Amino acid sequence: MSDSVPADTPQAKTGVGTVGEWLAALQPAPPSALADRLRLALTPFAAEPLDRVPEACLDAGEQLLDELLATGSTTRGSALDLLAVDALVTYAFQAAADAPERLEARAARAMARIAALPGERPD
Numbered sequence: 001m002s003d004s005v006p007a008d009t010p011q012a013k014t015g016v017g018t019v020g021e022w023l024a025a026l027q028p029a030p031p032s033a034l035a036d037r038l039r040l041a042l043t044p045f046a047a048e049p050l051d052r053v054p055e056a057c058l059d060a061g062e063q064l065l066d067e068l069l070a071t072g073s074t075t076r077g078s079a080l081d082l083l084a085v086d087a088l089v090t091y092a093f094q095a096a097a098d099a100p101e102r103l104e105a106r107a108a109r110a111m112a113r114i115a116a117l118p119g120e121r122p123d
Contacts, residue, residue: 018044037084054096061088069118
């Protein structure tokens with residue numbers, strides 16, 4: 001097993017200490033429209049510490065998906081929002097790569113939360 005850290009994990013980012021800084025430092029950077037949507041979705045979490053990236057991304061993705069499902073916004077006009085949800089969940093698991101021992105529990109919790117949408121999430 002390699003000791004290298006994937007380039008897209010929080011630990012690989014030098015000078016990055018918050019969720020917002022992590023998003024700004026993503027490489028490769030997402031396309032500008034998607035980056036703007038991700039920034040908007042992560043605004044409530046932007047000042048949280050770097051170790052909260054996985055949870056912040058999952059929380060933001062869940063909130064956005066919940067809004068889309070609750071309003072029936074699953075048409076072509078919602079494509080950017082749906083893409084943002086997908087990107088947030090993907091980034092959550094990429095950022096969590098430093099803790100593989102927690103991956104199974106994290107995935108089970110994320111699936112349960114997403115499956116419960118729209119509505120209240122299980123704790």
